[in-house]
Amino acid sequence: MASASCQNKTATKRKIADERRVFQEKWTDDYFFVESNNIALCLQCREVVPVFKDYNLKRHYIQMHPKLSEFQGVCHKQKILDVKKNIRFQQQLFRKSATQPDSLVKASYVVANLIAKKSKPFADGEFIKECHESVADIICPEKKSDFSKISLSHQTIARRVEDISKYTENTLESRCATFKFYSIALDKSTDVTDTAQLAIFIRGVDKDFGITEELASLVPLKDTTKSIDLYKALKQHWQDFP
Structure with a gap:
């Protein structure tokens, strides 16, 4: 009898995966959460809550972000829109870069960052590319074609610097909120x-x-x-x- 009872309890025990919980839109307005890859993502601190449950999201909101309750009405909605915009920008930035090999894109951003730090003209990117190709032709000729693929045109450097600027600003805004x-x-x-x-x-x-x-x-x-x-x-x- 005891064995049958244990089997019955095991069979009737609820599993989270079987409950098929779905994300509710009201949780965005109430707790600053959105759905991302089947998990709940906090717009404010980027932490995730794996289970779609009102209690879990509410507890995170109250414990981690009590000051967000100060935003009411139009201010509340605008705050949500601003944070969503920052997240979308970061996602689009990485999505655009995914069309090229990561190493080439990263190299392009590194050069653009150095040009901006040294206050050099954006057009210097083409000259830097020529230098890379000349050096590669001597040291590692087999890699010269890779250096040639790095996009360092005036327009590309301008876009890269703008992306870095926006990403830095968004990151600072997120930190300030904490x-x-x-x-x-x-x-x-x-x-x-x-x-x-x-x-x-x-x-x-x-x-x-x-x-x-x-x-x-x-x-x-x-x-x-x-x-x-x-x-x-x-x-x-x-x-x-x-």
């Missing part, structure tokens, strides 16, 4: 054209005491550079910040 405490630092300098620039730095700490310190923006100051001008520039930037 800050428990943060501070702002300002620094004023002039560029090569003698135009005053206000550098805005942000430093924040998340719940795990991870520290992020990054340049948030570089704002040109067109008129005077008094303290009131710095304050107005900072205030305007913060209002425009997503």
